[in-house]
Amino acid sequence: MFENNFPVREIFCFFSAEHDKKSTIKNTKNLYMKLSIIITTLFFSIQVVGQNSEDFIPRDAVTVFSINNISLLQKISMDDLVQYEFMEEVQSELFDGSTSGKTLKDSGIDFEQKLNVFYGKGTDHEVSGFTFGIKNKAQLFTVFDDFDKIESNIPAVEYYSSLSNHLIIKGNVGVLMRVEPLEEKITKYTDSLWYSRGNTSPWDENIDDSEQLKDENNILEEEEFDSEMIDSTGTAVAEEVEYSFPDASENPNEKNYNELKDSVLTIFQRQYLDEICKDLFLRGNNLKKSDALFANQLTHKTEGVFYMDNSRNFKKAESFWYLQSVFPSLFEEVNELYTGNVMLGDFILSDNSIELKLASNYSPELGSIYQKLNDSKFDKSILKYIHECSPAHFSYNVNLREAYEQSYKVIVPILEKQKDARLSNTLLTVKLLNEFINKEALFDTYKGSMFGTFNGIKKVKTKKIEFQYDEDYNYTEKVIEGEEDMPLFVFGLSTDRPDIPNLILDHISHLTSQCKNYGNYWKFEDAILESVPLFIINKNGLLLFTNDADLATNHSDGYGASSLSGKQAKKIKKSGFMYAYADWSKTIEKLPREMFTNEQSEILDAMREKTGVMELLSSEATDRKTTFEVVYNFIDKEANSGKYVLDLVNSIYVLLK
Amino acid sequence: MKLKLFFLSILSLFSLGSCIEIFDDLTIHTDGTGTFKYNINLSSSKLKINSILALDSLDGKKVPSIQFIKDEIARIKAKFETQEGISNVTIESNFTDFLFKMKCDFTNINALQEAIKRIVSEENLTKNMDDLSHSWVTWDSQKLTRSIPELTINKTKELTENEIELLKQGKYTSITRFDKTIEKFDNASAKLSASKQAIMLQTDTYSLIKNAKLLENTIYLSPLKN
Numbered sequence: 025m026f027e028n029n030f031p032v033r034e035i036f037c038f039f040s041a042e043h044d045k046k047s048t049i050k051n052t053k054n055l056y057m058k059l060s061i062i063i064t065t066l067f068f069s070i071q072v073v074g075q076n077s078e079d080f081i082p083r084d085a086v087t088v089f090s091i092n093n094i095s096l097l098q099k100i101s102m103d104d105l106v107q108y109e110f111m112e113e114v115q116s117e118l119f120d121g122s123t124s125g126k127t128l129k130d131s132g133i134d135f136e137q138k139l140n141v142f143y144g145k146g147t148d149h150e151v152s153g154f155t156f157g158i159k160n161k162a163q164l165f166t167v168f169d170d171f172d173k174i175e176s177n178i179p180a181v182e183y184y185s186s187l188s189n190h191l192i193i194k195g196n197v198g199v200l201m202r203v204e205p206l207e208e209k210i211t212k213y214t215d216s217l218w219y220s221r222g223n224t225s226p227w228d229e230n231i232d233d234s235e236q237l238k239d240e241n242n243i244l245e246e247e248e249f250d251s252e253m254i255d256s257t258g259t260a261v262a263e264e265v266e267y268s269f270p271d272a273s274e275n276p277n278e279k280n281y282n283e284l285k286d287s288v289l290t291i292f293q294r295q296y297l298d299e300i301c302k303d304l305f306l307r308g309n310n311l312k313k314s315d316a317l318f319a320n321q322l323t324h325k326t327e328g329v330f331y332m333d334n335s336r337n338f339k340k341a342e343s344f345w346y347l348q349s350v351f352p353s354l355f356e357e358v359n360e361l362y363t364g365n366v367m368l369g370d371f372i373l374s375d376n377s378i379e380l381k382l383a384s385n386y387s388p389e390l391g392s393i394y395q396k397l398n399d400s401k402f403d404k405s406i407l408k409y410i411h412e413c414s415p416a417h418f419s420y421n422v423n424l425r426e427a428y429e430q431s432y433k434v435i436v437p438i439l440e441k442q443k444d445a446r447l448s449n450t451l452l453t454v455k456l457l458n459e460f461i462n463k464e465a466l467f468d469t470y471k472g473s474m475f476g477t478f479n480g481i482k483k484v485k486t487k488k489i490e491f492q493y494d495e496d497y498n499y500t501e502k503v504i505e506g507e508e509d510m511p512l513f514v515f516g517l518s519t520d521r522p523d524i525p526n527l528i529l530d531h532i533s534h535l536t537s538q539c540k541n542y543g544n545y546w547k548f549e550d551a552i553l554e555s556v557p558l559f560i561i562n563k564n565g566l567l568l569f570t571n572d573a574d575l576a577t578n579h580s581d582g583y584g585a586s587s588l589s590g591k592q593a594k595k596i597k598k599s600g601f602m603y604a605y606a607d608w609s610k611t612i613e614k615l616p617r618e619m620f621t622n623e624q625s626e627i628l629d630a631m632r633e634k635t636g637v638m639e640l641l642s643s644e645a646t647d648r649k650t651t652f653e654v655v656y657n658f659i660d661k662e663a664n665s666g667k668y669v670l671d672l673v674n675s676i677y678v679l680l681k
Numbered sequence: 682m683k684l685k686l687f688f689l690s691i692l693s694l695f696s697l698g699s700c701i702e703i704f705d706d707l708t709i710h711t712d713g714t715g716t717f718k719y720n721i722n723l724s725s726s727k728l729k730i731n732s733i734l735a736l737d738s739l740d741g742k743k744v745p746s747i748q749f750i751k752d753e754i755a756r757i758k759a760k761f762e763t764q765e766g767i768s769n770v771t772i773e774s775n776f777t778d779f780l781f782k783m784k785c786d787f788t789n790i791n792a793l794q795e796a797i798k799r800i801v802s803e804e805n806l807t808k809n810m811d812d813l814s815h816s817w818v819t820w821d822s823q824k825l826t827r828s829i830p831e832l833t834i835n836k837t838k839e840l841t842e843n844e845i846e847l848l849k850q851g852k853y854t855s856i857t858r859f860d861k862t863i864e865k866f867d868n869a870s871a872k873l874s875a876s877k878q879a880i881m882l883q884t885d886t887y888s889l890i891k892n893a894k895l896l897e898n899t900i901y902l903s904p905l906k907n
Contacts (some may be wrong), residue, residue: 121758488724489778491704495875497856502778508728553731554777 051377073120077137077155078322081200082300085142086336088311088318089673091190091328093372094139094156097666104667107672123377131164134196140324141673145337148209149296153201158193168200176303187577190297203300205292213292214285226281247404317385320384328669330369330382335362341412360625361389373583373667376636380654389434391647397472398601398645399425403518405564406475407593409575410581415610417477417588421601422471432458468520477487478611479512479572484556510556512572522562529560544580600642608636686844700725701851701886708826708858709820714791723779725850730779732898754781758802761785766792790820823904825857828897829889853896861902868898 035140035660036652058247081088091097114136133139137157144151149151158164171184184191190200218226303309311331312319321329348355369382386394400423410417432454488506491499519525529546538549544561551558551572559576561568570576587597596603636658643651658668702722709715723730736744745753754772761770766788773782794817815880818827862877871882886894 415757484728486725487729487778488727489722489780491702491720491722491854493881496859497874497879497881501705506725508726510728553735555730555731 051503068488072205075195075197077157077197078140079141079310080155080194080197080304081142082144082151082201082304083309083311083314084144084146084149084300084321085311086144086333086356087142088331089141089328090322090331090420091139091141091669091673092324092326094133094135094137097139097670106672108670124430125172127472128164131167132158132160132165134159137140137197147206148203149206151187151201151296151300152203152204153199155197155199158196158198159574161193164198178301181301181305185560188293192301192305194407198241201297201300203293203297205289210285210289213378214281214288217288218281223281228562231641272330292623295473315366317366321370324370326370327373328371328673330371330380332367334367334384339364351442351444352436354442354447357441360388361434361438363387365390371672373669377655377657378672380652380672382652382654383649384652385649388647391645391649393427393434394645394650395647396430397422397424398650399423399426400471400473400595400601403565404597405566405582406473406516406518407589407596408564408587409514409516409566409568409579409582410475410477411479412586412588412589413582414477414588415480416604417475417605418604419596419602420473420474422472424470425467427472428463428467465521465524469524471518471520472520473512475516477514479514479575481509482512482571482572482574483507484510484512484571486555496513510552510571512570513574514568514572516566516568518565519562520565523562523566525562525567542576545576547576563630595641600644602640602642604638604640606638608638683881700847702854703852703886704854704856705829705859706856707818708780709790709825710861711822714819715821716784716786717793719783721781723781724785727777727779729752750774751776757804759802760803761796761877764792764796767796772819794818804854822902824899826858826897827855827900829853829855829893845887848887848890853884853889854888855882855896856880857881857898857900859900859902864901864903866898866900868896870895871898 026220027401028342038060065372129135134157136159139152139154139156142152168184168191169188170186173185174183174185176183180194182193184193188202188204190199190203191261192201312322315331315333317330321331347358364383365386367382367384372379372381398421399420402419402421406419436451436454439447439454442448442451482508484506485507487503490502492502493499529539529541533541533546538551540547540549544563546560546562548558548560550556550656556571557573559568559570559573561570561576561580564581568575636656638654638656641653641655643653654672654674656668690843700723702720702725704718704720705723706718706720707715708717733744734747747853751774754774758772759888768786770785771783773780775781785793787796817829818825820826856879858879860878862871863880866873866880868882870884871880873880880898880900882896882898889895
């Protein structure tokens with residue numbers, strides 16, 4: 025796997041060539057070889073001393089969770105651990121029942137060292153895994169029992185591999201890693217090889233196969249012999265069997281498209297793994313060394329730290345890739361703008377709460393935009409529309425007008441520097457729009473601030489068909505009123521121009537009878553899932569969209585004395601530009617799973633059966649950073665706090681992946 | 682195979698606790714010919730169905746589009762029309778209220794039974810082929826024995842209290858009509874119509890899932906013509 029090209033050996037080889045005397049060459053080579061091994065081993069042994077799990081996080085990692093006090097996790101069972109999404113990438117064939125009933129404590133992991141979960145996605149490949157300390161290697165391999173030892177060419181490094189996971193051990197540190205080349209690249213190279221061999225499109229001939237693969241049961245059923253294919257003597261009638269066999273002239277050594285793709289995948293997997301391993305174990309590079317912010321974060325004495333390099337995420341995004349190829353100088357400018365965009369966080373665990381303190385760092389230019397964006401007065405009128413018993417709500421308070429003006433000041437000079445006709449035309453369009461558009465009207469209509477609430481599950485009126493029978497059981501169909509459960513939401517925007525939404529709604533009401541003005545609110549029939557109405561309340565400086573008929577018909581001016589007030593209202597006002605609140609037991613359990621994407625459902629599943637309150641607070645933005653605080657107060661004091669930490673880590677991992 | 686997907690989706694509606702109303706109506710004339718009607722009414726769960734249809738997949742299974750369901754219904758209708766002894770097949774689909782009504786005429790009850798069995802078998806709608814081995818309906822011009830096929834799955838152990846409650850709100854109605862009057866019947870839960878020419882059995886979907894025999898009945902007709 026690893027190439028044998030260590031610098032120390034090259035130096036010895038060089039010297040051996042200089043002293044090329046036949047009589048002594050054999051002895052000298054042997055001596056050098058032995059010396060080489062001793063010195064290299066010593067060199068690597070010295071390097072190993074003092075190196076911990078955090079020193080082996082690849083530079084490709086973009087997101088890292090480093091759990092300091094992993095003794096917290098000792099009570100977590102391995103079976104529970106492998107259920108987490110952040111373990112999924114590396115666990116697929118790790119745990120095959122041999123872990124049943126075991127906890128992390130039995131796994132040979134050194135709890136004096138950090139457990140670092142990492143993930144990174146580049147333009148070519150994804151890398152994921154975790155690094156950890158090893159206390160008892162024999163115990164470790166009762167967990168990693170599917171791994172086979174493979175000879176390693178890197179001194180002092182042991183290498184083990186399973187089907188697609190790799191365990192690399194150096195000293196008392198283990199790195200469990202999975203490297204996946206991006207599908208797009210694999211397809212591109214496979215296609216290139218496939219067509220260069222004179223093949224036609226693989227999909228034309230594989231249509232039937234792909235149809236078959238859609239349903240495994242179907243395959244099994246089709247493979248069963250049909251009774252009609254058996255003659256009276258019980259012999260299968262060969263000519264009726266539709267199976268096709270390769271012609272004799274076909275070369276059995278020639279790969280089909282999927283086999284070729286597998287080969288390409290394997291080659292790239294090896295290449296990327298090799299590059300990462302060389303960087304980590306030969307050149308001694310790692311994320312801690314390459315990013316001072318991360319290194320500093322690791323020194324924090326909290327239960328865990330979090331790191332995410334947003335600037336690398338931005339740069340590797342498809343749009344940026346396009347920018348780099350088509351407008352390289354503009355890419356450089358934008359790149360500069362995003363430099364230093366790193367999120368850093370600390371997990372702090374107390375008796376019955378977990379705090380995540382996050383700092384979003386950015387460049388001064390980007391910071392100047394964020395500062396203007398967040399320079400907004402809190403709109404008190406939203407409080408009237410949040411019920412004091414609301415199980416979950418959020419508010420987002422921004423000044424879009426100021427942010428627009430600042431963005432214009434930052435971005436236009438960047439575009440002006442570019443010497444490209446297309447960009448120049450874009451710039452002219454931007455400048456003309458800036459002059460012609462009535463920005464007052466635009467930003468007064470949509471100021472940028474918004475809020476949302478979840479009002480629980482309530483019965484909503486629907487229409488249903490009922491069969492009604494007469495005395496002879498002849499039936500007729502009748503449309504009657506029915507009721508169904510539906511989660512109720514309110515989504516609101518601050519506006520100083522209620523006349524503009526009214527103008528639009530009035531226009532729609534002339535086009536369809538489904539939209540009607542009821543004075544205090546507009547009602548749009550069957551707007552949600554073609555079954556229930558959407559209510560639009562346009563008053564008190566707010567434009568509200570809701571499916572809560574009670575709010576529209578009885579509380580269009582707000583909940584009055586039942587609206588949010590006191591301590592919680594003060595918290596929202598003081599919490600910078602963003603605030604969110606969720607009472608877990610009242611929210612998560614009630615949310616219907618089918619309303620969310622798979623990723624969102626995974627987060628919800630992790631948080632189900634939990635009780636407590638989660639709050640997100642933000643600080644005022646400065647020109648270099650904005651801080652956020654997520655506080656999760658769990659009520660169950662007997663609960664395994666380690667599990668709560670993992671749930672939170674998993675939620676953030678899924679969100680940021 | 683695609684129809685199987687559709688039926689799996691319908692089954693998953695059961696598991697999601699959607700409220701469903703099924704209604705079968707069998708008319709048998711003295712000469713053995715007759716009409717069969719089968720209605721599925723999902724209108725009281727249309728909010729839930731619309732939210733499911735808006736998804737790509739549910740529990741790892743692809744959610745069929747309305748167009749796909751329409752195509753499948755048309756395909757099955759065409760298949761029914763080609764069955765021996767079956768004629769005047771109509772299937773009405775209402776995708777606003779999710780009401781589906783199927784109707785066909787048959788020359789004798791065996792023709793209907795065989796047609797259903799053949800389609801269920803060809804479309805792989807049941808894994809247990811024993812479901813198709815026995816007769817659900819027998820008719821000898823004086824006595825009719827009928828039941829419903831046990832195609833439902835006993836999933837009650839996996840259901841939550843809330844889902845069970847919703848299933849209890851679901852309804853299965855089975856009506857059998859004759860030209861002659863009904864003299865007697867075996868199922869004590871059955872109710873005779875005022876004219877005594879029709880009989881109705883009704884149960885909730887939860888009980889039916891637990892025990893498909895609830896709708897079994899043997900009906901004896903009066904030997905005299907009305």
